[in-house]
Amino acid sequence: MTRAAAVANLLFGLLVVAAGSALLADSARLPPPRFDILGSAAVPRALCVLVIAMALPLVVRAALALRRGPSAPPPDAALPPRRPALAVAAFALACLYVAVLQNGWLGYGLATAAFLIVLTGFLAGGRPKPLAIGALVAVVLGFGGDYLFTSVFLIDLP
């Protein structure tokens, strides 16, 4: 298991255990069965117990793998490098875009165009040609999308 895979397994396992435990705790508030033998709580409770039980070995194995150090060979040097910071930044930007729209700080057209230009700029690494095309796409998608949704599909956008 590579270090990245071990971290992913650990995070996923912990997330599942936490979510399963929270749902299991909440299921305790459900009333006992009235109309059928199982009631509303039986299936969710069984699923919570099963996912926790199946996720725990993942957590333990991933934690042990991280303690031992990676057993898999390092990634092939010929493979292109990965850009985790860029992925995190892009996701954070998407969250900001949604927050801007939700709180009405900018209208749909302007917010979308701005989001597209900034993200394209990030991903293109500041190269002028993709950035120029990206700016054009941003304006078309931002303001064109606004028109399409509100005037053609008759959907309210922020």
Add this chain to the structure above:
Amino acid sequence: MNIQTPGVFELLGGIAYIISPWPLFYATLGTFLGITVGAIPGLTGSMLIALTLPLTFHMDSGHAIVLLVSMYMGAVSGGLISATLLRMPGTPASVMTTFDGHPMARAGKPGRALGLGISASFVGGLLGWVALVVLAPPLTRIAVRFGPFEYFTMTVMALVLIASVSGKSLWKGILAGLLGALVAMPGIDPSIGQLRLTFDRPELVAGFGVLPVLVGLFAVSQVIKDILDIEDRGLATELSLTGLFPRLSDAARHGWNAIRSSLIGIWIGILPGIGPNIASVVAYTTARNFSKHPEAFGKGSEEGIVAAEASNNAAVGGSLIPLVTLGIPGSVIDALLIGALVIHNIQPGPMMFVSNPEMVHAFVAACLVSSIFMYAMMLALVRPLSHLMRIPKALVLPAVMVFCVTGVFAYDNSWDNVWIMLAFGVLGFLMERAEIPLGPFVIGLILAPIAEAQLRSGLMLTAGDFSPILTRPASLGFLLVALAFLLWPLVRARRAKHRAPR
């Protein structure tokens, strides 16, 4: 239960449905978009269909199905272009095509590789459609006799089947399926209307919507993954179209391989939950085992391309069979199609033949017409499509993210759903990194509410007696199949241990 279900000829009559302007327009549009998205590495058919779901909410149900099925067929086929020219499978179903398509293209025969793949896709698509028309009516007649226990055990079997074949680890596959089932639990209990697992949050009263979860898992997580790998641009080859159009001699040379691979694709498509990706692996392996030149596989074998492409397209028609007749998805994309039916308040399964026969017609007609359109479009547009796949990801990915946000918001004007989509995008990305397959998760999400409702309804009928699960033949049969798939990896490991040299 005495329910009249249509026969083969009535289903064929459904083709008339599509010979009208709007269905024909949506079939053309869907096939074109499917091919285009399939040809662009990083964009998948699942992503396209997940993104299109919110837009179909405002469409006629039949038109929506024609559009989505055409996208499905187009995307499975379009993947072969980038698989051949860039060594990057446009869709997971075209991974096997990469092994022989790209070496052929590097050897100066890209046109021949693409031509064989396109023709094999067409043959597979047509045979898949024939299977849909021929097998759907008798299966429906059987399915209408099923009671709640049969449905419950069948959904359990579907979950085990996909968990056992969709990843390297059965454990992780089952965990993914159970997690998907758990995600379907919060909200209103469908059997008695009791609110459950909402943590008193009003935004969870309706549960996690299928649409934001699917868009998050398939589109947002893919965007994150593509940004992570943005430096990966594949190995481009020059495009020469010599040999693109098939010769008559190819029918004699590759005909049997194409038919055998299509039959494998249809069979694997029919098995609940599996679909085109696995079909191409099995057909490719079978073709190599039967080939007079197995050593050529992986180095530019024409047989390998034909096997992979015929089977993955045949699996599309095959996987629509359990969807239409039983309401069980034959593949992950079929789970998205079930999501589309649910959005349109249509119950998938045998009763669809009675309550919404026009939907069955839409499935059948779209499967046929999109195969024909796919063949014509791929042959005519392969050169512009080969340019399209070189569009920088820096331009495509931001636009896809905007479509995700806008589409999910437009579905029911809810920002909660947009945040749920983003959260499931992160979960999907994490699952992909941890090698937890998404397929069982989606099948669990879609099937768990059905399985629970059927089990509880069965128990109400029998006053709490579980024994019909074991005493009814079909129910027992489904359970035994599920058990066999659960135990098979253990048996295989034990046999391998015994065979290993000591």
